[in-house]
Amino acid sequence: MFGVATAEELKVGDVAPDFSLPGSDGKTYKLSSYRDKQAVVLAWFPRAFTPGCTTECKVMAQRGSKLKDFDVAYFTASVDTPEKNKQFAESVGADYPILSDPGGEVTREYGVTGAIQKWASRWTFYIGVDGRILFIDKEVHPQTHADDVAAKLAPVLGIAQADLLTKISDKSTTFRYLVRRVDPSIGEQVKELDLKGIGVLSEPKRTYPKGALAPQLLGFVGGTNYSGMEGLELEYDSVLSGTAGKTQVLSSLGGNRLSTISSTDVKPGQSITLTIDSEIQFEAEKAVSDAVTQFQAKRGCAIVMDPTTGEILAMASTPVFDPSDYGSQDPKTGGTRNWMITDMCEPGSTFKMVTVAAALQNGVVGPDSTFTLPDTLSAFGYTIHEADTSVPAVRNLTVTQILAQSSNIGAVTLGKEVGKDQLVDMIQKFGFTKKLGVDFPGETAGQLPQHWNGVTIYQVPMGQGVAVTPLQLATAYSAIANGGVLIQPHLVKDALQPWSRQVVSPTVAAQLRAMLQVTVEEGTGKKAQLEGYTVAGKTGTAQKPNEKKKGYSNQVIASFVGMVPADKPRLVILVMIDEPQTERLGAKVAAPVFARIADFALKRLGIPPSAGAELPLDQTAGQVSTTDTTVSPDSTDTTQSTDGSLDSTSTTAASEDGSQSD
Numbered sequence: 001m002f003g004v005a006t007a008e009e010l011k012v013g014d015v016a017p018d019f020s021l022p023g024s025d026g027k028t029y030k031l032s033s034y035r036d037k038q039a040v041v042l043a044w045f046p047r048a049f050t051p052g053c054t055t056e057c058k059v060m061a062q063r064g065s066k067l068k069d070f071d072v073a074y075f076t077a078s079v080d081t082p083e084k085n086k087q088f089a090e091s092v093g094a095d096y097p098i099l100s101d102p103g104g105e106v107t108r109e110y111g112v113t114g115a116i117q118k119w120a121s122r123w124t125f126y127i128g129v130d131g132r133i134l135f136i137d138k139e140v141h142p143q144t145h146a147d148d149v150a151a152k153l154a155p156v157l158g159i160a161q162a163d164l165l166t167k168i169s170d171k172s173t174t175f176r177y178l179v180r181r182v183d184p185s186i187g188e189q190v191k192e193l194d195l196k197g198i199g200v201l202s203e204p205k206r207t208y209p210k211g212a213l214a215p216q217l218l219g220f221v222g223g224t225n226y227s228g229m230e231g232l233e234l235e236y237d238s239v240l241s242g243t244a245g246k247t248q249v250l251s252s253l254g255g256n257r258l259s260t261i262s263s264t265d266v267k268p269g270q271s272i273t274l275t276i277d278s279e280i281q282f283e284a285e286k287a288v289s290d291a292v293t294q295f296q297a298k299r300g301c302a303i304v305m306d307p308t309t310g311e312i313l314a315m316a317s318t319p320v321f322d323p324s325d326y327g328s329q330d331p332k333t334g335g336t337r338n339w340m341i342t343d344m345c346e347p348g349s350t351f352k353m354v355t356v357a358a359a360l361q362n363g364v365v366g367p368d369s370t371f372t373l374p375d376t377l378s379a380f381g382y383t384i385h386e387a388d389t390s391v392p393a394v395r396n397l398t399v400t401q402i403l404a405q406s407s408n409i410g411a412v413t414l415g416k417e418v419g420k421d422q423l424v425d426m427i428q429k430f431g432f433t434k435k436l437g438v439d440f441p442g443e444t445a446g447q448l449p450q451h452w453n454g455v456t457i458y459q460v461p462m463g464q465g466v467a468v469t470p471l472q473l474a475t476a477y478s479a480i481a482n483g484g485v486l487i488q489p490h491l492v493k494d495a496l497q498p499w500s501r502q503v504v505s506p507t508v509a510a511q512l513r514a515m516l517q518v519t520v521e522e523g524t525g526k527k528a529q530l531e532g533y534t535v536a537g538k539t540g541t542a543q544k545p546n547e548k549k550k551g552y553s554n555q556v557i558a559s560f561v562g563m564v565p566a567d568k569p570r571l572v573i574l575v576m577i578d579e580p581q582t583e584r585l586g587a588k589v590a591a592p593v594f595a596r597i598a599d600f601a602l603k604r605l606g607i608p609p610s611a612g613a614e615l616p617l618d619q620t621a622g623q624v625s626t627t628d629t630t631v632s633p634d635s636t637d638t639t640q641s642t643d644g645s646l647d648s649t650s651t652t653a654a655s656e657d658g659s660q661s662d
Contacts, residue, residue, distance in 0.1 A: 010111050012136060016040075016127045017109040021077065023097030024085040032131070034073040039134065039250070040127040043076045044110060072250065079104050149195050153178070156189045181205070206233075212320045214281050216338040217440075217491070220323040230336055232274070232491065234441050242269035273493045275311035280304055283600040284316035288575070291593045292318055295558075295580035301340050301470055302597055303574045307478035307563065310487035310498045312438075313571075313601070315340055342442040344467035345576075348542025349586070350561050351463030352411045353512065354476065356403050358418045358426035360508045365414065367400045367511050373409045380455040384408050384462075387541070387585075400515045404523030406539060408462045415461025420452055423460065429503045430476040431486060432468050438489045439496060444469050463542060474574040476503075477537075477561045480516075481569035484509035517566040527591040528562050530599055532609035536569070537562020537594065539586040544579070555579045558589035564598050565610040573598055 010016070020030045034040050077099040078085060085098040101107050110125065124137040150165035157164065157179050167178055180203070187200040206221045219231020228237035245266035250259045288300040304314035321335055337343070359365045375393050377384045386408055402410030415423055427433065432446045447467040449456050459465035471489060479486035483506045488498035504512070516536035519525045524539040540559040543552040559576045563569035575590040575597070583589050 010125070010133060010136065012133050014133050015131050016042075016125060016133050017106065019101075019106045019109075021099040021101055021106060022082045023075075023099055024082060024089040024094075025097050026082070026086075027097065029075065029097060029099060031127075035129055035131070037073045038071045038129070040073045041075070041124065042127065043074075043124040044107065045076050045078050075099050077101055077106070079107055149198060152193050152195060153190065153198065156186060156193070157182070206324070208323050210278065211324075212322045213278065213285070214276060214315065215321050215323045216317045216336060217276070217315050218323055220336070230441075231338060232272075232440065235439055236272055236492065236495075239272060240269045243267040272495065275306075275313060275491055275493055276315070277304075277313045277601075277604065279604055280597075280601045281314040281316060283604075284314040284597050285318060285320060287593050287596045288316050288577075289318040289320075291575075291577050291580075291589065295577060295582050295589050297577045297581065297589075298579040299339075300575070300577040300593075302576075302593065303340055303470060303474040303572075304597065304601055305474055305478050305489065305572045307481035307487070307569055307572045310475075310478070310489045310500075311493075312489055312491050314597075315491070337442075338440065340470040341438060341440050342444055342469070344444050344446055344469055345557055346464055346466065346542040346544070347468050347473055348463040348540035348557065348559065349406045349408075349411075350473060350538045350540035350559055351466065351468070352403060352406065352461070353480070353516070353538055354427060354430055354432075355411050355415050355418070355423065355461040356399060356515070357430075357480070357504050357508060357512060358423050359399065359414045360511055361426065361504045362418060362422050364417050364422075365399050367398065367515055369399050370396050371399075371402070371410060371413055372396050373407065373413060375409070377409050377412060377458070379458055380453075382455055382458065384412060384458060400518055401523075403515050403538070404519040406519075406524050411462040412458050415457055418461075420457060423457075424448065426503075427460075427466070429486075429501070430472075430479065432466065432472050432476070436472060436475060436489055437499075438471060439491050443471075446472055463540065470574055470576055473559075473561060474572055477563060477574070478572045479503045480509050480512045481563040481572050482509075513563070513566055513569070516562070520562065520566075524585075524587045525560065525562070525591055527587060528560055528594045528598075530564065530595055530602075533564050533598075533602060534566035534610040535562055535564050535595075535598070536566035537591075539591060541584060541586045556584050558584060558586040560586050560590035560594045562594050562598070564602065565607070567610055570605070570607050571598065571601055573601070 016031065018030070018032045020028055023029050031040065031042075074096050075098075076094075076096075078088075079101050080088070081102050082100040085100050088094075089098050110123070125133055126135040126137070128134045146165055146168045150161050150168055153159075154161040154164050159179065164178065167176060170176065178198075184202075187202075190198065190200050204226060206226055208215075208218065215231075217231055219233035219235075220229055221227060221233050222229045228234035228240070233240070243266070245264055247263040248261040250261060284302040284304060288302050291297070292300045300318050302314065302316045303312065305312055315338070317338065317340060319335060360367070373395055375386065375389075375391050375395075387406065397405065397407060397410055399410075399414065401407075402414065418426075427448060433448055435443045435445045437443075446469060449460070449465050456465055475486060475489050478489075484502055484504040485500050486503045487500045488496075490496055490498055513536045516525075516538055517534060519539075520528050520535045520537050525535070525537050528535050528537050528539075538561055540557075540561075542557045542559065544555040544557060545551070546553040557576055557578050558580050559574070561572070561574045563572045573594050575593045577589045577593070580589045
């Protein structure tokens with residue numbers, strides 16, 4: 001089977017020279033005695049303990065151990081003595097024998113005498129059961145010409161030669177990336193250099209055909225395997241990525257495949273279909289961006305939902321970014337974060353709908369119940385007043401008027417009539433204290449005061465002392481639009497079976513829609529009106545906390561949440577503009593943005609006009625400037641203090657001089 005060869009250099013198909021050589025374990029090994037193995041792998045190395053050989057042989061030791069599992073005899077050989085090879089085997093952790101050929105006779109028969117003098121040379125012979133050579137792997141490690149490689153590659157890759165030389169000369173591994181995700185033309189230039197040990201690999205690249213549309217929603221991929229890192233890319237990474245195939249092969253030490261042992265097929269990633277309407281998304285982003293510019297605000301957002309299904313048709317946030325270049329975003333600004341789901345803020349007067357809902361659902365009041373209200377209300381060292389300080393000292397308002405005029409005093413009065421337990425119960429039913437389970441990573445649950453003191457019942461009914469996400473607020477209004485049934489919001493079609501629950505009765509939901517319609521037609525929401533459609537909604541101007549001390553700052557979040565058509569809602573739209581400077585009230589800042597988005601979405605979806613709806617003569621909705629300037633975003637975390645109010649780094653705590661609402 002095995003014979004003797006004296007050729008200066010063996011070739012594939014030649015009979016492998018037989019030998020009997022002492023091993024590092026004290027035994028003698030004869031090549032021809034391994035004819036029952038699938039193959040014999042014989043790797044000739046330079047002398048042990050030469051520079052660079054130790055690291056190389058540690059890698060070889062690991063590979064040699066793996067070959068044992070495939071019924072392959074694996075040996076390495078050197079011209080060192082058995083004693084020295086024994087020390088070397090122990091140092092590299094080899095669990096296979098290192099053969100000694102101190103006289104060099106067998107080494108010469110294999111034709112590697114000259115090459116073996118170079119420390120980085122390695123010749124590996126793969127010998128089949130018939131004693132003939134299947135494959136010869138001659139390898140010269142790139143370190144032998146690292147300086148030359150670095151000098152030629154550096155200008156092509158645009159990397160400093162010294163830095164490149166450090167990477168190439170690193171002996172801790174036999175493979176590493178020098179640079180990734182470069183232009184294909186650079187790869188072609190590298191191929192033309194034809195440098196030993198340097199290769200070029202083609203890799204996939206994630207592209208976003210619509211550019212910077214919905215980037216905080218879509219997210220982006222990154223890392224060595226292009227895994228999802230933010231947004232829906234992260235949430236559905238396992239679905240989109242699929243499962244890689246796997247093939248187990250017997251290969252040469254140089255990576256050349258000899259035979260296939262086992263194989264499993266690739267499972268391609270699946271496509272997902274979003275609930276997002278790209279046209280509505282684009283218009284919402286443009287409308288919010290224009291408002292942020294016009295009012296010199298920090299940031300803004302808008303959510304468009306179908307209240308009957310829970311589908312989110314648009315989720316716009318500004319400023320935007322290009323997900324293909326997410327690395328250019330400063331992580332401190334939070335510009336890549338979808339703050340409509342991940343961040344909490346005080347809702348302000350938009351939350352008064354919840355207070356009224358609790359009063360109606362528990363039979364405490366009816367829409368026409370009347371209260372005699374003062375112009376201010378003092379308790380526990382705090383003074384609460386109306387946004388309009390010119391109101392009479394005493395006045396009579398129905399519950400509908402309290403909501404339409406956004407009366408702070410009226411909301412607090414209703415809250416006290418309802419009481420803590422029933423108010424908290426209604427807040428929880430609307431989903432403000434738990435995650436909604438939207439299919440998006442990083443959702444925040446929202447917060448209520450953990451400990452209620454005397455002033456808490458004066459705060460929460462008018463939207464202070466409670467922190468919610470914009471999505472929670474939009475979903476709560478969707479329940480009122482949907483006959484009192486709250487449906488789980490979601491972003492991907494057919495990805496989950498949305499849950500639903502009855503929050504208030506259909507009767508109470510209808511009463512609230514009628515009251516919110518009055519708010520738009522006669523109250524603070526007039527700028528949300530649309531030609532041909534009835535609108536129901538609520539304005540809000542939530543004060544933001546002072547980050548340096550307890551109490552409120554002079555900054556606000558202007559908001560509007562509404563539904564259209566009011567008689568049979570098909571859309572719920574939320575708009576928030578954070579820290580507007582040239583105007584403050586949600587009625588003037590956010591309501592026109594709602595009208596602009598609603599007008600476009602209704603036409604886009606072909607929703608017919610409301611019967612009998614007319615446009616008032618003083619209508620100015622949707623008149624927002626159209627410049628494209630945006631401002632860098634920022635964010636504030638919400639934390640809970642021990643006294644039951646939110647501390648100064650969050651979005652609550654009653655101000656000593658009262659609260660602002662619209």
